[in-house]
Amino acid sequence: MEKIKGGVTAAKGFKAAATAAGIKYTDRTDMAMIYSIVPCQAAGTFTTNIVKAAPVKWDQKIVKESRAAQAVIVNAGIANACTGEEGMAYCSQTAKKAAELLNVSEDAVLVASTGVIGKQLPMDKICAGITAMAPQLTDTYEAGHAAALAIMTTDTHEKEVAVTFEAGTKTVTIGGMCKGSGMIHPNMCTMLSFITTDAAISKELLQEALSEDIKDTYNMISVDGDTSTNDTVLLLANGEAKNPKITEKNADYEAFVKALNYVNTTLAKQMAGDGEGATALFEVKVIGAESKEQAKVLSKSVITSSLTKAAIYGHDANWGRILCAMGYSGAVFDPEKVDLYFESKAGKMQIIKDGVALDYSEEEATKILSEPEVTAVADVKMGDATATAWGCDLTYDYIKINADYRS
Known part of the structure; x- marks a missing residue:
């Protein structure tokens, strides 16, 4: 496997575009389109929140029932959540407009929205955005990068990645x-993620691979405890x-x-992060x-411990908060056997041994915790199993951002 520069347009046959539709933002792009030159097998995983946005319901149906998917339309700024029958109708209208312009069937168009809950989509702007993007579709890195920028809300930067591997001789x-x-607090995943591949693989194995993988990736992150x-x-x-089409769990599937x-x-x-x-x-x-x-x-x-997250922000090796969070997790372990380490690019240090602080x-601990990426390693000495979770520190700015989110 080799990491390469790219995102959703890295795989053969995928194109992307972005535009400034003015849905909520007035100074940036806010719509993206992903398109495949041929129909795709589609897999998906979705929120476990009982309150599901209209695009989630639309995409669940497409992934489950449609023979193929070929395009994705994404808007940022308005979530199209808690919008009733009107919101569902807007998903259909979005898909219909894209289908007409891309010459694909309506049930081959997936939709996604992110932003403020409870507001209705301005469909004149959505349709104008689709019309603007369709002729701009290209398979360049720049097009994929522009799409990644367009789907952001409170994100501070775009997020994209691409890799290659060998399957057969291809x-x-x-x-x-x-x-x-x-x-961000998943029990599936929490966010919007769009993954494209030029692999030939059965729909069943595609879905199984995705459903299994999210358990150790998107399901293991949390920012604020809200799904x-x-x-x-x-x-x-x-x-x-x-x-060669992957239809069984062979070396190519692995x-x-x-x-x-x-x-x-x-x-x-x-x-x-x-x-x-x-x-x-x-x-x-x-x-x-x-x-x-x-x-x-x-x-x-x-x-997910707010106290621990605050300690990380303060570069404070307050290990008691970590042991406390482990203690109320519901998992059974012996706190008097736990070893705890902090590490980062600045070094590694053992903080407690057998549940008791070392000298x-x-x-030095503050120096280690002052890096932009910090790791805590807890050894519970009960077996050979491991797991990794990812979160971030809790800062004053989290309150500011969310207090002003709708304004």
Whole structure:
């Protein structure tokens, strides 16, 4: 596997475009389009929130029932959530407009929205945006990059990645982009993520690969403990790499799964590190667990602890907060056997041994915790299972951003 420059246009046969439709923002692009030159197999995973946005319901139906997908229309600024029958009608209207301009069927068009909940989409602007983007579609890196920029809301930067791997004698590419900064606390995933691949693979294995992979990637991030109404991951495969079609769990499938995991892990970490107001990516590794599930529960509990997140912002090695968060996680372990380490590019330091603080340098610990990427490693000494979760620090700016979000 090799990492390459690119995003949603890296795979063969995929094009993208972006435009400034003026849906909410007046100084930037706010609509994106992804298009495949041939029909794709589609897989998807969606929010577990009972309150689901209209685009989520639309895409769930397309992924489950449609023979193929060929285009995705995304808007930023308005979520089209809690909008009733009118919101669903707008999904249909969006798909119909794109289908007419792209010469594809309406049920081959996926839609996604992100932004303020409860507002209706300005369909005149949505349709004008689709009309503007259709003739601009290209397969260049710049087009994919522009699309990644257009789907942002409170994100501070675009998020994209691409890799290649070998399947048979062919080079296969997987690329992706996502947006996510706040309302990040998944039980599936939480954000919008769009992944494209030129792999030839069956719909069943495509869906299985995605559904399994999110458990260790998007499901292991948290910014603020809020699960969104619009969470969507879409994976499109158009077969343009011309590799022998993957229809069973062979070596090519394992290579595909490995590459997909890299893409999803990279995007997940980019979202966690770009949490609203954040200054640091906070990674928590639990090792020595008796089961994978135990390790996941413990690591997620730590990254969602507001007190721990605040300590990371203050570069404070307040290890008691970490042990406390592990203790209320619901997972059973012996706190008197836990070893805890902090590490970053500035170094690595053991803070506690067998649940008791060591005689460490607070100054050195603060230096380690002052880096933009910080890791806490907790060894519970119960087995060989491990899990990693990603979050961010909690800052004053998180409150400011969300207090002013609708204004």
